[in-house]
Amino acid sequence: MNPVETGEPLARLDSLVKRYRTARGRRQTALDRFSMTVPARAVVGLLGPNGSGKTTALKALLGLVRVDSGTITAFGQQLPRDQHLVARRVGALIEGPAFTASLTGEHNLRLLATLHGVPDSTVAEVLDLVGLTPDARRAYSGYSLGMKQRLGVAAALLPSPDLLVLDEPMNGLDPEAIRDLRPLLTHLRDDRGMTVLVSSHILAEVELVSDHVTIVRHGRVISEGELSRLVDGTPDRVVLRLTGPQSLRDRARAVLSDRGIGITEDADGPDELSIDTGERAPAVLRILAGHDIYPDEVHHRSASLEDAYIRAIHAADEGAAAVAERDGGRYAR
Ligand SMILES: Nc1ncnc2c1ncn2[C@@H]1O[C@H](COP(=O)(O)OP(=O)(O)OP(=O)(O)O)[C@@H](O)[C@H]1O
Ligand SMILES: [Mg+2]
Structure with a gap:
């Protein structure tokens, strides 16, 4: 049929x-x-x-x-x-x-x-x-x-x-x-x-x-x-803009990563940090304020196909790394 x-x-x-x-x-x-x-x-x-x-x-x-x-x-x-x-x-x-x-x-x-x-x-x-x-x-x-x-x-x-x-x-x-x-x-x-x-x-x-x-x-x-399902299955982001010296953004990155909050590198601008977690903006801001770090701007960014794509690539890389480790450091390919 x-x-x-x-x-x-x-x-x-x-x-x-x-x-x-x-x-x-x-x-x-x-x-x-x-x-x-x-x-x-x-x-x-x-x-x-x-x-x-x-x-x-x-x-x-x-x-x-x-x-x-x-x-x-x-x-x-x-x-x-x-x-x-x-x-x-x-x-x-x-x-x-x-x-x-x-x-x-x-x-x-x-x-x-x-x-x-x-x-x-x-x-x-x-x-x-x-x-x-x-x-x-x-x-x-x-x-x-x-x-x-x-x-x-x-x-x-x-x-x-x-x-x-x-x-x-x-x-x-x-x-x-x-x-x-x-x-x-x-x-x-x-x-x-x-x-x-x-x-x-x-x-x-x-x-x-x-x-x-x-x-x-x-x-x-x-x-x-389905495009909509791939995008919906990808978490939204919190994007922070922190102008000032790079050391400020490095410090923010260190503070958040100490709390287990991951930062991705693919934010849109050079002053931006993009947070790829289910964390809500207020929680992130509270942590940063505790270290005297105050972002100039905070916004919520809905997931796009680009986010789904990057996640899929990261997941595939982690999978390949796990296989490599399991095989005693030899790559499976
Ligand atoms: N006739 C061929 N002889 C040797 N290698 C080939 C041949 N055709 C493709 N390849 C290799 O196979 C791999 C996949 O190529 P393919 O053309 O399928 O990729 P693609 O995703 O269509 O790339 P693009 O976006 O550039 O069109 C590449 O490493 C390419 O160099
Ligand atoms: Mg091709």
């Missing part, structure tokens, strides 16, 4: 391991027991720094890369064995689209439509979806980077897929174009029942377009879930 109708995840990547052999004959681990679930009818953001394995994971799902071990299922089929059965249900834009420079955007899409056996009328429809109708008759060579990206998205939409995979579609788009992407993706999800899997290394972009987020680091998924 169609997973879209059953509420089952659309795809599952389970414990994928992929090691590339580099030009120098070394082994480069791209995926290290990478496991993720792709829920149906969602915009899923795959977030991770450069080189963390996002493209490799997407290529594995699309059958463009062979993994060393692990299993992939999509639409109830085992991949890559049954890739041909799911190929028609998947549209993808990976590592920039390849188009003919001298042809117009529309002509490029018409060629692809013929190739895929898609009716010509679909071309106008997808051009319209990505907002390229006014530029459809211009040569591809004259397109801006953002227009090229949008034509790539249009090409991925040609087969009317159930799963749309976009690798870094925001690359080269200006903030306005990124904002425009959000309604397009939610339209595809809500009105076409599509699942959209979008990768990016830029947190703000993922936060803007996704409703489900998977955070990947060093080839491994370290956190995943």
